[in-house]
Amino acid sequence: MKKIRNETQKALIACPECDLLHAAPELDSGDIGRCCRCDAILFRHQLNGLNRPLAFAATGLIFFFLANLFPILIFEMNGNMQVNRLIDGAVEFLDSSYWMLGILVLISSALAPLLVLLFLIGILLPLKLGVTPLWPETQIRMLEHVRPWAMAEIFVLGIMVAFVKLGDFAEVNIGLSMIAFMCMVAATVMAYISLDQDILWERLALVRGQKR
DSSP states (O other): OOOEEEEOOOOEEEOOTTTTTOOOOOOTTEEEEOTTTTTOOEEETTTTTHHHHHHHHHHHHHHHHHHHHSSSSSEEEEEEEEEOOOTTHHHHHHSOOOOEEEHHIIIIIIIIIHHHHHHHHHHHHHHTTTTSSHHHHHHHHHHHHHHHGHHHHHHHHHHHHHHHHHTTEEEEEHHHHHHHHHHHHHHHHHHHHOOOOHHHHHHHHHHHHHOO
16 A cells, blocks of 8 residues: 555555546545455555554464473384474574575474564554654564565474474374464464554654643
């Protein structure tokens, strides 16, 4: 969604599909704006556009720490048992000649998802408390840069494939970390989906105005 202003400083919204300009109306929570030419969605005014993503992000952070406390997969073969934790795969790659792959796995499965959650909480929690976040523009910019690297859901799919393949010649059990990790992925996705960036910028401007 692109917002511009005309000569009278009235906010306009450009359709992302056909570029038709629309006047930006006042919206209530839950309203959806559509293009009058091609019916494309122009904007969604999310319900509780800041409270819900904050709650989801805080929940995701709790599940992230739980995912690192317990085993993610448990292998048992010929009486031998091996327990793997979340970052064990990245550590194995780092210790071998595939250290570049290990860095990529570590970033996409652990560091980037953690940073996304921390940035969301670092922006939304101060606004909830009526305080200006530290370097809000920088945090929002970093959030947009880090989010494409947070591929935890791809990591989950990889684990499920390994679970099926290894089950042919060994007994494989899912640990508590796997459940917590999947809950973290779901909470992170819901936090980003429910975030209303228009409300975010409006609340930021309001908080800054109150500090003057």
